Amino acid sequence: MFSTVNKPAERVDAYEKVTGRAKYGADLQFAGMLYGKVLRAKQPSARIKSINVEKARAIPGVWAVMTAQDVPCNEIGVIIQDQQVLAKERIYYIGDGVAMVAAESLDVAAKALESIEVEYEEMGGIFDPLVSKESDPIHPERASNEVVHHKLRKGNVDEGFAGSDVIIEREYETQFVEHSYIEPEVVVAVPHENGSLVTIYGSVQNVFATRDAVARCLKADLSKIRVVQNHIGGSFGGKDEVVSAMACRAALLALKTDRPVKMANTREESIVESYKRHPYKMKYKVGATKDGKLMAMEIEAVADGGAYACQTPFVTWRSVVQATGPYEVPNVKTDTYGYYTNNVYTGAMRGYGSPQVIFANESLMDELAQELGITPLEIRLKNILKNGSVTASGQKLDRHEVSLAEVMKKATEAIGYEEKYKEYSKPQRGDKRRGIGMAISFRGCSLGAEAVDGAGTVLSIQKDGSVYLYSGLAENGQGLKTAFCQIAAEELGIDMKHITFLEANTLISPDSGSTVASRSTLVGGNSVLNAAMRARKALSEFLAGQYNVPAEGLIFKDSNIFTPDGKKLISFAEAANKAFWAGVQLSHVGWYVAPSIHWDEEEGRGNPYFTYVYGCQIAEVEVDMGTGEVTVLNMAAAHDVGRAINPEMLKGQIYGGVMMGLGYGIMEEVETDEGYIANTNFDEYIIPTSKDMPNIIPIIVENPDPDGPFGAKSIGEPTLELGAAAIANAIAQATGRRIRSLPLNLERVLLGHPLKKGRGRK
Amino acid sequence: MFSTVNKPAERVDAYEKVTGRAKYGADLQFAGMLYGKVLRAKQPSARIKSINVEKARAIPGVWAVMTAQDVPCNEIGVIIQDQQVLAKERIYYIGDGVAMVAAESLDVAAKALESIEVEYEEMGGIFDPLVSKESDPIHPERASNEVVHHKLRKGNVDEGFAGSDVIIEREYETQFVEHSYIEPEVVVAVPHENGSLVTIYGSVQNVFATRDAVARCLKADLSKIRVVQNHIGGSFGGKDEVVSAMACRAALLALKTDRPVKMANTREESIVESYKRHPYKMKYKVGATKDGKLMAMEIEAVADGGAYACQTPFVTWRSVVQATGPYEVPNVKTDTYGYYTNNVYTGAMRGYGSPQVIFANESLMDELAQELGITPLEIRLKNILKNGSVTASGQKLDRHEVSLAEVMKKATEAIGYEEKYKEYSKPQRGDKRRGIGMAISFRGCSLGAEAVDGAGTVLSIQKDGSVYLYSGLAENGQGLKTAFCQIAAEELGIDMKHITFLEANTLISPDSGSTVASRSTLVGGNSVLNAAMRARKALSEFLAGQYNVPAEGLIFKDSNIFTPDGKKLISFAEAANKAFWAGVQLSHVGWYVAPSIHWDEEEGRGNPYFTYVYGCQIAEVEVDMGTGEVTVLNMAAAHDVGRAINPEMLKGQIYGGVMMGLGYGIMEEVETDEGYIANTNFDEYIIPTSKDMPNIIPIIVENPDPDGPFGAKSIGEPTLELGAAAIANAIAQATGRRIRSLPLNLERVLLGHPLKKGRGRK
Incomplete structure (x- = not known):
């Protein structure tokens, strides 16, 4: 069906990168x-x-x-x-x-x-957000230490709990996490370059x-400031x-x-200066009927914003939307807060407020299931979102396929969940004990009602039929350039090797906001498609005049252009050349704005995102009861992505996301002690290596989304947000011990608490 | 009426240039x-x-x-x-x-x-095009040494000459001329930069x-080759x-x-390698009635193409169109030729085939007037093109104001032509003798039927209301950036200081062909206007929705936006910000294609250009009869430009063009001897300096052209093409001696011929 998308095309920057020519x-x-x-x-x-x-x-x-x-x-x-x-x-x-x-x-x-x-x-200083809540303002110009408070309200939780047979209350906690990018931050500022006041190059x-x-x-x-991404x-x-x-x-x-002037951080400078993923302190209360139907949830999540607000207001908003997970809950009351402290500040990190609440909520579901005497799979299947479900924020899901059941089915089957769950539920002996745990999520794609969600792309067909393309969104290593070239190549029916994708540059790219929120493929990809469609339309109209055929319905395929009945009119390159010499406009701006969404901050309700993706990850672990060491043996990761623009790159996202989730779950923690950081390099800040890599089973589920380019939607963040929860549930099964604080490192698994802090001061 | 155009705005690159920050x-x-x-x-x-x-x-x-x-x-x-x-x-x-x-x-x-x-x-080797015509091919793969032959035919010249009372035949000759740019050629090629195979920077x-x-x-x-202009x-x-x-x-x-890799030519390398303005050998025959009405012209012009075709085919085409000057001539037969030789090759130089034929034709008009016993002014006024005239190529001039009479009137009045002509017609004695001479021209604007005449511009309004703009046409020092910023500022009603214009770059700019043929303001300017109109329309439509006003007719002025009845709605910057956050597309490609024109190469007829500009330059000279030295005292230069986008820059073009015309007329000549060049630096290749500058009287005539942006059309080349002819006519009056070979340097004025050549071999 497709020529270029949905295929494992080689990364367009592969050659530069493997030959060392790519300039960082x-x-x-x-x-x-x-x-x-x-x-x-x-x-x-x-x-x-x-x-x-x-x-x-x-x-x-x-x-x-x-x-x-x-x-x-x-x-x-x-x-x-x-x-x-x-x-x-x-x-x-x-x-x-x-x-x-x-x-x-x-x-x-x-x-x-x-x-x-x-x-x-x-x-x-103040180093605890709950202390901060009660303290005088750290920033003298602010009225309080509250950075933000978001709420979500549905139904009536009092009535919901009143109607519940079982109610449990739990507290969960997560840690500061470092992004651990391989390249520390670097910029070069060049003054007065070609009409700009200053140009910034670097790892932006x-x-x-x-x-x-x-x-x-x-x-x-x-327009006087040029920022160019390397x-x-x-x-x-x-x-x-x-x-x-x-x-x-x-x-x-x-x-x-x-x-x-070049400024480059050392690793130590980077870890000391750069913002982290927010630590959360979360109180969860859930009520259910005795047959496992969720009746009410009440949640309070407090984020440590550190010294500056940064993206705390938006991070905690995603948390408030997703805190109850992908479940139909008739009565919900969620509050998320961010407070200033004198800790290192916190901001955006892959996941963006979801890994914390998913860890809590998915742990909670297992705890509830245990309380009810049903399996983790059963409690989930009883309550998950389906087509037409209404979310906690009151949004009816009727624009796309709500495929959670399918995603869960594929994940459980791939890893043999049910058999293993039964197997590991039996009493285990010896030091090495096993467990299997699952976590599921729904994730709002793109910025959502946080901000305008528009993106632009310029596409220009050259007179030899080659194409250049640039976008307001930036390659972050995720493969955006390749995916965008695939989308353009598909629409124009050409080989993507003839497309050149440019680096992001604020003086040439349409301002498309930020490359965040897993919005590139969905929003950016739609703008690429739109640009290609405009260019294709211009070429079609020109050809219609030349060949006396209708402009609509011409087929662009295999570097040629055909009539609807399959007769070849001309090659794409010749058409481009003729059109150029006839004065046809061959440069076009594509623009895409996400469908209307809204959020009522006062009422805590709305349609926060226009579409969602669904994921299920299942971890099978082995715990050394003598040392506390956790080995993740297998990890099934099933994600509905709408459509995979590039299945191989998508698997790469899954592998990376799973490993990052694993690090979050069992290893990583920026150790702070009254604002000081103890582990400022990778000798002490431990991240997973290839030795820690489980057997990852990536499962791509495709239910094309009518809002996505060729049906595609996001994958960047969903792959990361589930791992810690799944592993925690697996550890709970293996050890019989529920740990509610990340990371589940040796000390916590062995002792139930971390070793005493106090190494940060220098 | 205007806020920004038609005003002497400061050059946008002035700061960079005067502070030495501009990078060449x-x-x-x-x-x-x-x-x-x-x-x-x-x-x-x-x-x-x-x-x-x-x-x-x-x-x-x-x-x-x-x-x-x-x-x-x-x-x-x-x-x-x-x-x-x-x-x-x-x-x-x-x-x-x-x-x-x-x-x-x-x-x-x-x-x-x-x-x-x-x-x-x-x-x-072969060093004379007329010898080349009769010789075996220099390039073995070519059938002959003829690079090109263009013709133009109107009426029947035999009948025209038969009906003439006076017929004269003359031969004229012009020289090789060096461009004499202050910066010799330089490029730097950078391999594998950001996805391109190679990037070329330099003086392109x-x-x-x-x-x-x-x-x-x-x-x-x-699309793999990036060329960036410095x-x-x-x-x-x-x-x-x-x-x-x-x-x-x-x-x-x-x-x-x-x-x-950087490659930079020394001046000697530049003069030896770079192509020159074509030397022409021209035979003119003209017939007129005794009361001075032109009846027929027959012209043969032979261009020395040098070693390579380069732009000889197009240069000689402009010559064939303009060879009979701005006159109504009922019967015309013109042939232009280009031949290969082993001389340095020849190509585009300001004027592009017009300075040669104007020198010949305007000399000829004076010679004919003398023959008829009427004044140079009289013969011109009797025959010049007017509204509705039909040109030699058969084009009816009915799309714009044919303002030659007005242009001539302003020039003659400004310099006091008639009185001085009378004065200098009286017998003069002594070594210093004076004369006054005029030359007039019509000049097809832009590329004409030579090639497609399309241009594109990208304009993007940023969320603070500042704007960036880039064009497929390139600043060549003429002020294009400034003029384009003025056009955009006018249409958007903003201060041009908020506009940033980018350097030309093939990987961001729409392919708009070449910055040649004085097409920038007209064709490029129209594409800027088109881009600004598209952006303005997008903003207007957004505001219409916001304020419940009609989108049409909103007034953009003084950095604000008003309703048609003058009520201020919002500032431009606020409107841009609101529109951005509402997801309005604010980046737009403007595109302009010149109105339909055509040329029948076989018949030698057509509408070669869609509009024309008209010029008149009058030189007053003093000749030292003892040394042959010519001093140009005054030079009136009147040019109809449609509308002056920037009157001060336009005057700059006039000053520069007059000086280049002066150099062409009395000083400059690349001396070749059997293919060798004698004068390879400015010690021997003489160009005018400030000491040679006459009192220049620039006269801007404005008849807005319906096809031009705000009525504007070209000025780059018209200013250069008239000087040599006007000076030659003035020298003829002063000395009583008609010299038909350029340059009119000391030897030619004194001796009637140049000194013997033979200095080139090394």
């Missing part, structure tokens, strides 16, 4: 380039009494030393402008920058930083967000605000010195 | 960059017997040595592929490249070139033409094919070495 931020060199470095507070809460930069200025090779007073607009922030380019009077967390330098070498820059004298007055996840920050900081027009060594939501702040700093130094 | 090709530095150099034949006609590059390869620091056999496709050329990237067997002119190197420094490159051993067999006049050449040479898709230090038609060849060479070296 660190590879960038410019004539006369200087090196920028930031002096960080390295304490979580303090007042700056004085900064003396005179010695630094006097060092040969130092071109600029700047402090907050040199910044045109020092307040930045993606939603709330509570963050400072450089700390002016207050230090809010250990990563705050106090001063910065640009020097001819990294050595000179380091020497300059050392010579800057800062006098601090240490202040007490969201070129438009970074542009917003730099334009604000410099008080400049957006090849990026991973992001996972992480190279956004932290890179924007870095870009502001580099831009300031570049304009001050009139030289290109 | 020579300023470019890339990490690991190598230097490319070409070994040139330095003889006009030879066979290559052998090339030995072994010694060069062995020199430390030499990264690549390449010859023709290393070139995937060695045959390039904009119209006919008769040019070689590197000479394979035959040398056709002194500038031919034989081998090239890439080395770590210019010194090493020079050493490498010296060590290459080439054995030539000298062959006889026409990014798409250079892309065509490089893609052909490398046998690659157009700031350019003048071009005047000159940085086209010669830079394309250079780009091919740099690209080959870059791909061979996998390093960026």
Whole structure:
């Protein structure tokens, strides 16, 4: 049926990457380039009494030393402008920058930083969001420490609990998690390049967000700031605000010195400065009838926002929408909160507020099943969303196939869930014990009612029939370039090797917001399709005039163009050439805006997303009862993606997501102690390696979505959000012990609690 | 009436240029960059017997040595592929490249070139197009030396001459002319940059033409080749094919070495290699009634194409259209020819085939007037084109105001022509004698029936109301960026300081052909206007929905948007912001295709251009009869431009064009002797300096053209094409001596002929 999509096309950036030609931020060199470095507070809460930069200025090779007073607009922030380019009077967390330098070498820059004298007055800090809730504002200009409070309301939970036969209440907790991208943050700012005030190159996840920050900081027009994305060594939501702040700093130094300035974080700097996935403290209460029908849920989830609001307002909104999971629950009351603390700040990370609540909710479902004496599969099948179901927010699911039952069936069958569940339910002896656990989810695709969900793509057919294409969304390593080329190639009926996809660049790309929320294929892909359709229409109309055939219904396939009855008219390349020489417009902007959605913040109800994806992951684990070590043996991961644009890349997303979920579940934790971070490199911050990789069984479920390009929807985040919950449930079965706090590392599995903290202070 | 257009806005690139921040090709530095150099034949006609590059390869620091056999496709050329990237067997002119190197420094490159051993067999060359006409083909694969033959036919010249009272026949001749851009050619090729096979940066006049050449040479898709224009230090038609060849060479070296390669010509290399303005030999025959009505003209013009066809086919086509000047002539027979020789090749230069025929025809008109005993003004006024006139090619001029009479009136009044003509007609004594001479022209705007005349522009409104804009046409120093920003600002009612115009770049700009033929303002400007109109329409429709007002007729002015009755709705910036957050498409491609035109090559008739501009220049000169020195005292230059988008920049074009016309008229000549060039630098090739500048009286005549953006049309070339003829006519009046060969330098004015040649061989 398809020629290019739904096929395992080779990544368009494969050649560059495997030959080492792909330029990452660190590879960038410019004539006369200087090196920028930031002096960080390295304490979580303090007042700056004085900064003396005179010695630094006097060092040969130092071109600029700047402090907050040199910044045109020092307040930045993606939603709330509570963050400072450089700390002016207050230090809010250990990563705050106090001063910065640009020097001819990294050595000179380091020497300059050392010579800057800062006098601090240490202040007490707040490191627990629940303490923060009751405390005076950390940010003096804010009324309270509450960053945000979202609610969701359905029915009447009091009546729901009253009608329940069984009610259980549980508390769950999750940890700070590092994005662990392989490439630390790096930007180069080049001043006055071709009519721009400043150009930012580097490992930028969201070129438009970074542009917003730099334009604000410099008080400049957006169109004077160019942000160009290089090849990026991973992001996972992480190279956004932290890179924007870095870009502001580099831009300031570049304009001050009139030289290109490179800023690259070391791994330690990256871990100390960059925002993390939010730790959540969650209280869940659920009521059900004795035959397992859910009657009511009441949830309170508190996120530690750290020092700055960053994306806490949006992260916690996704949590409020998805907190009850993919279940029909007649009565729901959910509240999510974010509070400021003096911890490292928290923001977007793959999952974006869902892994926390899924860990809680899917643990809870197993606990409820146990209470009811039914299996985890049974409780889920009794309550899952189906076609026509109404979600907790009151949205009727009637625009797409609600395929959760199918997804669960495929996952359970693939891993042999039912037999293994029975097997492992029998009493086990010895040190090595096994369990199997499942977790399911529904996930709203794209930004949802968080923000406008529009994306643009420019597609231009050249006179030899080759095509260039660029998008407002950015490759983050996930394969966006390849998927977009496949979509364009399919629509134009050409070989995708003739398509060149450009790097994201704010001065050429239509502002399409951010490459986040697994929205690229769905929203961006639709804009690519739209652009290709416009170009195809222009060519068709030209050919209609040339050949006296109807413009509608021409078939573009195999690099040729045919009449509806299959007669070849002309090759695509010849058609492009003829059209060009006839003056036909062959460059087109494609634009896509997501269907209307809405959210009533006051009532806590609405249609938050226009479509959803459904996933089921099942983990089979072996636990060493003597050491607490958990080995994940098998992991079935079934995801309904609408349509797989590129099945191989999609499997890659599944493999990566499963591993990230595994790390989240049993290993990863940024250990903080009163704002200090103990593990600032990968010697102590443990992430999964290939040795930890289970046998992953990726299962692609396809129910084409009428809103998706060729039916496709998201896969970036759903693959990550289920692993921790599934593993926790498996461990519970294996050990008989329910652990409600992530990660389920050796100590927690063995002792039920982590070892004492206290290693962070330096 | 206007807010931004028709006003003397500051150039948008002024700041960059005056602060030295503007990066020209020579300023470019890339990490690991190598230097490319070409070994040139330095003889006009030879066979290559052998090339030995072994010694060069062995020199430390030499990264690549390449010859023709290393070139995937060695045959390039904009119209006919008769040019070689590197000479394979035959040398056709002194500038031919034989081998090239890439080395770590210019010194090493020079050493490498010296060590290459080439054995030539000298062959006889052909250096006169009239000899070439009768000779065996220079290019063995061609049937003859005729590059092209164009004709134009109207009425019956035999009958026309039979009905004439006076018939005169004259021969005129023009010279090779160097473009004399201040910056010699330079390109840098960067391999494998962001998904492109190769990126070319540099002083490229026409990014798409250079892309065509490089893609052909490398046998690659157009969309894999990126050509980016830097700031350019003048071009005047000159940085086209010669830079394309250079780009091919740099690209080959870059791909061979996998390093960026810079190639920059010295001035000597530039003058030896680059193509020139065509020398013409012209025979004119004209018949008129005794009261001065033109009855018939018969013209034969032969262009020296030099070694390669280059743009000779198109240059001679403009000549054939304009050879009879802006006159109504009932019977016309014109033939223009181009022949290959072994001289330096010839191509596009400001004027493009018009300065030669205007020099001849306007000299001829004065000679005819003298014969008839009437004044130069009288003969012109009796015969000039008016509204509804039919041109020599049979085109009825009824789409725009044919304003020649007005243009002539303004010029003659401004300089006091009639009084001075009378004054200088009286006998003069002494060494210093004065004369006044006029020349008039009509000039087809844009490419005409030469090629498709389409152009595209992308305009994107950002969410703060600032705008970026880029075009398929390229700034060549003429002020295109500024004019385009003015057009967009006018249509959107915003301050042009909020618009950022990008450098031309083939991977982002819609292919709009070449920045030639004075088509930028007219064709490119229309595409900018179209893009701005599309964006404005999108905003209007959005606002209509928001404010319940009709979308049509909203007024965009002073950075605000008003209802038709003048009520302010919203500021432009707020409207942009609201529209962005509502998902409105704010990026638009504007496209413009010139109205239908045609040319019947067989019949020599047609509507070659869709509109014309009209000009009149009048020169007042003083001639030193003892030395032959000509001083141009005053120069009135009146040009109907439709509408001046930027009157100050337009005057700049007039000043520059007048000076270039002056150089062409009395100074400049590339002295060739059997293919060798004598004057390869500005010590011997004399161009006008500020000391030679006359009192220039620029006169802008505005008759808005319905086809132009805000009524505007061209000015780039018309300003240059009249000077030589006007000066020649003034000298004839001053000296009583008619010189029919350019330049009218000391020797010709004093002796009637140039000094003997013979200085070129080295």
